[in-house]
Amino acid sequence: MLKVNQLKNQNSGNFFLIAGPCVVEGREMALEIAEKVKAITDRLEIPYIFKASYRKANRTKLNSFTGIGDELALSILKEVGETFSLPTITDIHESDEAALAAQYVDILQIPAFLCRQTELLVAAAQTGKAVNVKKGQFMHGSGMGFAVEKINAVNPDVQVMLTDRGNSFGYSDIVVDYRNIVEMQTFNVPVVMDCTHSLQQPNQSSGVTGGNPAMIETIAKAAIAVGADGIFIETHMNPSVAKSDGANMLALAQLEGLLEKLVRIQEVVKKNS
Incomplete structure (x- = not known):
């Protein structure tokens, strides 16, 4: 079971959800998304973690949006957590960011390209x-056990999660191999499927990452059927104007319907497991 401060609905038996905008664009949008997703997950009894990056370090172009300022973005994440009694998560990219971000959020996220x-x-x-x-x-997935070992060697009490976001073979596309979920669960940690980043189409000639959001539901359904412990979805009121990763985000208006379907799939999986 996932052990994170303020995480609610843990006894429902449902998968947990990590969701929010790709990056903190401002206070009002962060609070609005958190409020709406919390209302949905409370009704469906889904444990919910609010996600947003306080700064984006891995941009394709030098002039791409990276954030509104570290201290401001982190303070907004803290406000979201306190306002709605939600655990929060954000990315860190360098060692000296860990202690700073830890003052504001409950979970630190290590980006895929930095997992080693x-x-x-x-x-x-x-x-x-x-x-x-x-x-x-x-x-x-089998190689991720070493990341778990490194963290546990430093602090065996730290809750570790692993998240799959697909595999890249070049050609500006990503492929999901659901064996990775099963492989990573052998390390006795919660395993999450990132249903939005796994649909990225990176390194486009335009310098802006593309995506295929029409397939988010397919990726999520399959992940729940395989037995993923959690689902990761970046969402925005209007992805077309999002300042980062809008091409592969889920429109917030579509989230409730998707989660309803996933809860039903999980019920079937549990009955037949």
Whole structure:
């Protein structure tokens, strides 16, 4: 079971949800998304973690939007958590960010392309906060056990999660291999399927990452059927104007219907397991 402060609906038996905008664009949008998703997940009894990056470090172009300022964005994340009694999660990219971000959020997230960075994993573990490590697009699930080992060696009490976001073979596309979920669950940690980033189409000639949001429901349904512990979805009121990753985000208006379907699928899975 996932052990994170303020996480509600844990006794429902449902998968947990990590959801929110790709990046903190402003206070009002963050609070509005959190409020609406919380209302949906409370009704469906889905444990919910609010997600938003306080800064984006992995942009394709030098002039791409990276954030509204570290301290401001982190303070908004803290306000979201306190206002709605929700656990919050954000990415860190360098070791010295861990201690700073840990003052504001409940979970530190390690981006996929940094999942082998020992100093970053150690710094995250030293904060005592829960750590979500995204599986590198260049790795099979079985290799992620070493990330878990690194964190546990520093602090065995830290809650570790692993998240799959597909595998890249070049050609500006990503493929999901659901064996990775099963492989990573052998490390006795909660395993999450990132249903939006796994549909990215990176490194487009335009310099803006593309995506295929029409397939989000397909990825999510399959993940629940396989037995994923959690679902990761980036969502926005209007993805077409989002300042980061809008091409592969789910419109907020579509989230409730999708989650209803996923809850029903999980009920069937549990009956037949």
